[in-house]
Amino acid sequence: MKVFILTGAGISAESGLGTFRDKEGLWARFDPMKLATPEAFERDPEKVLAFYNMRRQNLLAASPNAAHRALARLEAGLKERGGSLFLCTQNIDDLHERAGSQEVTHMHGELLKVRCIACEAVTSWQDDVDVDTPCPSCRRTGVLRPHVVWFGEMPLFMEAIYDALLEADLFVAIGTSGSVYPAAGFVAEARAAGIRTCEINLEPSDNARLFDEGRFGPASVTVPEWVERLLA
Structure with missing residues (x-):
């Protein structure tokens, strides 16, 4: 069996990471147009970087929950049976990886990486970033941004995602709002x-x-209940 799973913010909410679109979500408290667009970064990079510094430290203090661990078991269990799991996440956290998932496709990027807008190098990163932080590759300053997909930007790996989706026997969406495209169109x-x-x-x-x-x-x-039933 080939299973395609799409995960959203709801799977990480119990790990202490906020969701986005409910009445108490992140975008109810912060204006995404001022913090999560290329234009916002160009206009006020310090403000945008400070917001993502906060989110990065919040992520580093979080831990995977039982749902993340269950999907890691599913990946291993399907492989043992000759099947496969394509795990596609809208989340920019690394909780799937920390729970043991071996292959995760981050369509919206990764919070624990930075990207240089000058040389395009992508670097793993856990510290704070400001406009004076030099790019580890080209050493220029004022060029590092979070390696995340902002509003108005194209999600990553879309060709591979659609190929995997159309080869699947089962599509499962976990913890998603069903309102963010293109992911909302997968079903x-x-x-x-x-x-x-x-x-x-x-x-x-x-x-x-x-x-x-x-x-x-x-x-x-x-999620653990569903995984155990599927593997049984």
Whole structure:
């Protein structure tokens, strides 16, 4: 069996990382147009870098939860049975990797990396960044930005993602709002290809009606239960 899983902010919420689009989410407290666009970075790089410094330190203090660990078990279990898991995440955290997942596709980039807008080098990074921080590759200053996809930018690895989606036997969305495209359109692509679909979420998403099956409740409970059932 080939399983394609899309994860969103809901899978990391129980690890203490905020979601984005609910009434208490990150974008309810901060204006994304002032913090998460190329224009915002060009206009006020210090403010944008400070925001991502805060998020980076928050991530470093967090730990994977039972849902992350369950998906790592699923990856190993499917491999043992001759199957595969394509784990695609909208999240910029590294909790899947810390939980033991071996292959994770980050379509929105990674918070623990920085990218140079001058030489385009991508570097693993856990410290704070400011406009005086030199690029480790070209040594220029004022050129480092978070290696994340901002509003108005194209998600990463889209060709590989669509190829894996259309080869899957099962598409599962976990902890997603169903409102952020192109990821919100994956379920429709799967249905059009005759692929079975399942949503696992705290509550039904914006596109819940498109899924063949829905399982609702905290990710740390619903995801391990679903994984054990699938592997059984």
